[in-house]
Amino acid sequence: MHRAPARGTPVPRDDRESDMTDPAYLSTPQGRRIAYRRTEGDGPGVIFLGGFKSDMKGTKAVALEDWAKREGRAFLRFDYSGHGESDGEFTAGCIGDWAEDAEAAIEALTKGPQILVGSSMGGWISLLMTRRIPDRIAGLVTIAAAPDFTEDSMWAGFDEAQRTALEMVEQVALPSEYGEPYIITKKLIEDGRNHLLLRAPVPLPFPTRFLMGTADADVDLSVAHRLMDRATGPDIRLTLVKGADHRFSTPECLTLIEDMVMQVSAAIAER
Template sequence: MIFLPGFKSDMTGTKATALRDWCLRRGRAFTRFDYSGHGQSEGNFEDGTVGRWASDAIAVLDQVTQGPQILVGSSMGGWMALLVARARPARIAALVGIAAAPDFTEDLMWASYGEDVREILRRDGVYYEPSDYGEPYAISMRLIEEARDHLVLRAPLELPFPVRLIQGMRDPDVPWRTALRLAEHVSGDDVEVILVKGGDHRLSEPADIARLEAVLDALPGG
């Protein structure tokens, strides 16, 4: 299993730790990592792009792991998981998205920005977006523009393995209909969407972790 964390998140969170323990109990290999500019990895966050972070994830798959992998992606990690799966479909056994946020730079950021914010980005190259999770996010125009080369919801997604999408309906960051849109784009039939009516974006409470573990246990070979 590989855990792919979210935007400006890292590999030390509750979900990553819970997944490590789940794998240990079942004698499975578990890999977690930080993208460049995140957590313990080198680099500046502001220099990062979707393509660079996806390349990090693909490199981890290629150089660190062996055999078929379950990809578990949280928020932006869900987008990264889709890009990894698209690049290396033969290596993927299943994909689990937790509040997956594919194409968020275009559909959730750029689309929601007023002309004032867009002008800041064009003029300064960076916009400091307030965050409920700590210091403001430095959103660069380069991030927005480069991400357009990696959008996944503009064409069918060939994912020939089980796909499970867990999404909170009270998620303030990713609208729950994003999970339905993603499910519609997956060409395979083994796709399930689990909507949690009271669920937030993090989905890291004990009940959320128990739900995630049940989803993993129910996967073929789980």
């Protein structure tokens, strides 16, 4: 499970990179307007799914897009509603909403089976996609995947005063080293319970690579082991990087992410 200090531990946003291009926008079936950037190329396409309160300008998303352009691969990055350049308020959203955003982006903006690359909360969202639209998933790479973090980290880490505040005013503020506090809503916690994954087997019948840093202070190493235990499939591997933190954005880590996508691509081609 996540490390859960008394005050709770949100999953931080990625490092940020500059991006001068204007995004395009997609209106989802639910009426939300989400921003995206798409690179044309060969398939299977690669889709980056970002973390909690992160956005598509993060270091990993931009680096993976650069890799896709060099390799001539189709690539998509996008912001969930209430994140980055998408419309909506962050505090109005929840795991179910952001999963709907991801599904809409995959269905409307890509063709054929895709390789999902999910970072932190994006790992949870990408795993949900393997259940919702399995015919659109060719392979999976996760980076510090954080399935079930609303329950196993946030709720489990709340003290009695925080739980009371959540019931009475339906939100609680958690400190963040990234600036303003995170506002965690009752909706986020309750909706998260409708999407828990680690209480049952997680079928992954395609090439799958889990990446995890041993110095991650936000997602406990036991989460990766628990996910590995729950995952079922013919080609699933977990790679631990000694000393890597939750950002997983050093040049060496970025290269490893690219290597894992290429490894998954090669395994798909051999099937």
